[in-house]
Amino acid sequence: MKSYARYASVRWLGTRQRGKGAINTPSASLKMPLHGTDCDISRGGTNPPELVAAAVAGSFSLSLANELGKAGYKPRQIDTMATVTVEHMAAGWTLTQIRLDVTATVPKVAECDFVDAALQAKANCPISRALNANISMCAKCAPN
Incomplete structure (x- = not known):
């Protein structure tokens, strides 16, 4: 059986509503701010x-x-x-x-x-x- 693993890491600081974070992947394709699920997309980043x-x-x-x-x-x-x-x-x-x-x-x-x-x-x-x-x-x- 073939398999492979991929990973991403997140550092989150603060509460979900007022916090902020960053998401990173080894490929650097996702190195951006991370927001709570109800974030204002005009701030950039993702959720x-x-x-x-x-x-x-x-x-x-x-x-x-x-x-x-x-x-x-x-x-x-x-x-x-x-x-x-x-x-x-x-x-x-x-x-x-x-x-x-x-x-x-x-x-x-x-x-x-x-x-x-x-x-x-x-x-x-x-x-x-x-x-x-x-x-x-x-x-x-x-x-x-």
């Missing part, structure tokens, strides 16, 4: 739900490219937006839903093959599988 959305969108796009490749297609472009919904529940703030909106340009793809690949990608996306949230999707094949 955990936004990072989850980015991880899901990235992982799903790679999964879709893989599924299309296995079906014999070569996607030109895949644009995925993941919208994460966070709700305040009895247990606290909870990620309850993720919506994927994907549009792909795939030469000569049959609509049914594209839909099958998108559904397989959604089911096989490793980040999505790790989350306990309802994930909905709207997948469109862009005209060539």
Whole structure:
């Protein structure tokens, strides 16, 4: 069985509402301020739900490219937006839903093959599988 590990580190100072922090990754692709989940995005930086959305969108796009490749297609472009919904529940703030909106340009793809690949990608996306949230999707094949 193959495996690999990746990590990120965070230093947080203060309370969630008034604190501040920084997130770092070994690749330095995420070296930025970290804010509470209800932060004002005009301050720059990011927050955990936004990072989850980015991880899901990235992982799903790679999964879709893989599924299309296995079906014999070569996607030109895949644009995925993941919208994460966070709700305040009895247990606290909870990620309850993720919506994927994907549009792909795939030469000569049959609509049914594209839909099958998108559904397989959604089911096989490793980040999505790790989350306990309802994930909905709207997948469109862009005209060539």
